[in-house]
Amino acid sequence: MFTFLLVRLGQAVITLLGVTFLSFLIIKMAPGDYLDQLRLNPQISPETIETLKKQYGLDKPVMVQYIKWLKSAVMFDLGYSFQYHAPVIKLIKERVGNTLLLTLTSAVLSWFLAVLLGLLAGFKEGTFTDKLIKAYAYTFMSFPSFFLAFLLLLIASKTGALPVGGMRSAGFESMTTFEKLLDIAKHMVVPVLTLTLVSTAGMLRLVRSSVIEVLHSPITTFLRAKGVPQRVIVKHVLKNAMNPFTTLIGYEIAGLLSGAALIEIIVGWPGLGLLMLDAVLSQDLFLVMGGLYIGTIMLLLGNLIADILLALIDPRIREREIIGR
Incomplete structure (x- = not known):
């Protein structure tokens, strides 16, 4: 297992270097950069722009x-960050909590419902229950997530049952702690429901x-006999049945x-x-x-965790690792 982890870590480092270098190269190949936008501002002199280029090494x-x-x-x-005039890591830290609030909530709900409904459909194969669950799966697999989000926003705006857009309502700072939590929870309904259903x-x-x-x-038939x-x-x-499901953990962690x-x-x-989006535009x-770097690390970490869990869950994988060594 130790050798297996070393090999995986080596592959992760190579992948990280490859992804970041190609991303950096593609960004630099795009016409213009942020400093070119500053040239359109007559209040900023060319000397100032050249100073900024040298300061950030963009002339190299x-x-x-x-x-x-x-x-x-x-x-x-x-x-x-040129646009926000702040360190990138600080900007990511400020926003990452908001994103995790959505993705962790939807991930927990999705995994719970997927296991529950998947087991029920599997054990009730061919029955009305199975057909009903499959109908749900086929419907929402074919539904683009962005279209579903627009549809839920439309329903929320027409009914007035839920707030539309943003994370907080006006006057949020004057609310009590309970009212703040309730307000955020209401704003979460549409995005979390969209992510969970799909x-x-x-x-x-x-x-x-x-x-x-x-x-x-055959083993299940034997146990029943x-x-x-x-x-x-x-x-x-x-x-x-969880073995194939476990391999998705890597993508789930990256998707957080x-x-x-x-x-x-x-x-x-x-x-x-x-x-x-603002950064790309x-x-x-x-x-x-910075965003690509953190995202790639999350994907590699997720895949590593999935590999370890598979080795722990499935004895056959552990045996292959022992034989491989």
Whole structure:
């Protein structure tokens, strides 16, 4: 297992270097930069712009700029945002809590519902219950998340039952603690519901197919023939059906920061999605790279956790690792 972890860490480092270098190169290849926008301001002299270029090393070759950025990024010094006039890491810290509030809530709900509905559909294969659950899955898998968000916003605005857009209502600062929590919870309904409905639909189909596969396996047939109690069979099915599901953990962890970006933009939620959109539109180099850097680390960390969990859950994977060594 130790050798396995070392290999995975080595692959993660190579992937991180490749992703960040290609991203940096693509951004630099795009025509213009943030400082070019400053040239349109007659109050800013060309000398000031040249000073800024030298200050941030933007007058150096691309490779030199990347190496300088990478040295700082290793220590999580992600540079300075031109647009917001603040350190990138500070801007990310200010917004990351808002994004995690949405994504963690929807992730917990999605996983709970996906496992529950997937198990129910798998054990009730071919019944009306199974068909009903599959209809839900097919419907919301084919629903674009942005369209669903617009639809829910329309319903909220027409009924007036929920606030539309943003994270807080007017007069938020004068509310009591309970009223503040309730206000944020109301603003969360539309984005969390959108993320949960779409995410659950895809995951429950995976759980259902895994459950059906395990139920039709020879070992499950043998356990039933031996008269093993149903609760033991359910435990066996649940443990073995979770293997494919566990591989999604890597994408789920990465999605904690980036998965809600489009929904945040649509509903006006002040998270990383809006921050990165502004950064891309204004060609704020260091802010864009900071977001990509953190997102890539989350994806690699998630994949590593998924690999470790699979090795712990499935004895066959542990045996392959021992034989491999």
